[in-house]
Amino acid sequence: MIRVRGVSKRFDGRRGSVEALHGIELDVGDGEFLAVLGRSGCGKSTLLRVLAGLLPPSSGEVRIAGEPVREPRRDVAILFQRPALLPWRSALDNVLLPIVVHGRPRPEHRAAARELLREVGLDAPFHTCLPHELSGGMQQRVALCRSLIQRPRVMLMDEPFSALDALTREELCEVLQRVHMEHGATVVLVTHSIEEAVLLADRVAVLSSRPGRVRTVLGIPVPRPRSLGLDTHVAELARSRAELHELLLADKKTEV
Template sequence: MIQLSAVSKEFTNRKGTVRALHGIDLTAAEGEFVAVVGRSGCGKSTLLRLIAGLLPPSSGDIRIGGLPVTGPRREVAMLFQRPALLPWRSVLDNVLLPVEISGLPRAEYRDRAVRLLTTMGLDAFQRRLPHELSGGMQQRVALCRSLIQRPEVLLMDEPFSALDALTREELSVELQRIHLEYAATVVLVTHSVDEAVLLADRVVVLSPRPGQVRTVLDIGIPRPRSLGHDVHRTELARLSAELHELLLSGGG
């Protein structure tokens, strides 16, 4: 579904050239959940923006579904760290915003928007404004907005990092369920090793800048997963420890 071949990205400013990523080879199969971890500045978010078509690569090839990525595409949705909801629009209207931007019939998507909000436990908040919601509820709305057009690919840039630990874990459980239900290919950038192990089929570890793929760790644990009282918690803890060691030894 997603294929990156020898992808590099450089940024040039008055002070010179900064190489953010170098020689990235990476694939994500259809329906797979891939997490990307690494230390700050290693190019994780840049990698996500390249896949989304928001930035062009300096060299290399990026394809989704066999087609070259030359810009944003309707079948690719992106969820950012901040929900970025429009404060003057209701919850329901925020979810329907991509439909309006794409020039699609709003009426045909309204029922789907309501179903998504119901799935996220937000059915009673359709007419509320964003400031009336908690941070976790706002991010749930943003997730519904990302799913409204049934994307084949969902890119997530640290979507839970601004939330408290309990809300993060609750949303991680919700995201597992959403992934199983909608079967989109997901690439998640996160600073949280525990979050990566909890959610992903594979975890990609990037080296310090310029970011390169140092290793890819398979997470062969059945879903649903939990960091609490889970029959697989020993294996989850072992994988988390392995990732921590990789990052501390210069792997991210």
Template structure:
């Protein structure tokens, strides 16, 4: 579904060029849930923006469904750290925003809005304004707004990082369930090893800047997964420890990291 081929990104800085990402190659399969972790400044968000078509690579190319990404695509949705809801629009009107932007008939999507509201526990809040919602509920609205597009790919840039620990856990479990139901290809950037293990089929561990794929870790733990007591706690602990060790021992890499 997503092919990243020899992608590098260099920005112009005040004191000279800043190499954010160097020669990353990675293939993400249809319906796969890939999480990306790494230290701050390693280029995680930069990589996501290139897949979204918001930033052109300095070198290499990104393809989605076989087509080179040159600009934002209608079948690729992005969820950011902050919900960025329009404060004067109700919950359901915020969810409908992409429908209006793309010139589609709102009547054709009302049943889908109802399903999304029910799935995320927002049915009773459909007429509320954003300031009447908690942070977690606002992020649920943002998730619904992305899903109303029926995206082939959903890109998520630390969407739960501003929330309290319990709300983060609840939303991570909910996102896992939505992914299992819909099978959307998801690339999820996070600083949380727990989130990465709970959600991912694979975890891409990036090195410090310039970001390269240091290791691709398979998560062979049966779904559904949870943070609580379960039959797979030993596996969760083992994978988490491996990721923790990789992040702690981050060192310079060879020039190319290809997976």
């Protein structure tokens, strides 16, 4: 579904030139969940923006469903760290925003939006709330529904839960896992959390720092649904976690 070939990105700024990504090669299969894991500043967000068509690469090419990416696509949803909801629109109307941009929401769109909100754990009384009446975790649930309303083929997420407390984060990881199992979109999740990567991903691409390169791609051979609590696959999950930890630590050693 996603094919990245030789992608490099260099930023030329006032402080000189920074090479954020170098020679990135990645393939993400249809319906696959890929986590991109790396230390702060290694180029994760840059890679995601290139995949989204928000930033042109300096060299190399990204293809989605066989077509070169040159601008944002309608079948690709993006979820950022902040929910970025419109403060004057209710939760339900925020979910419907992508539909409004392209026309008028019909009753079936409203029904689909309500269903999505229920799926992520927001019941009817919350649908008419304005964003400021919702907690941070609830707002991010609304943002997740907004990215799902157009039934995207691909979902690109940049640390979507990192502004939340640990428990809410865990809860939302479980929601995301369920959503992925039900909707089957191809997902690329950028994170610096080993826990999140191990819980959610089929494979984890570990980026090295400055410039970001794909150091390793590690498969997580654990069936879904997975859980951070008691899981029958607790040993496999722990092994993957330890392996990723080693890879990230090794990266630090080479940096010093």
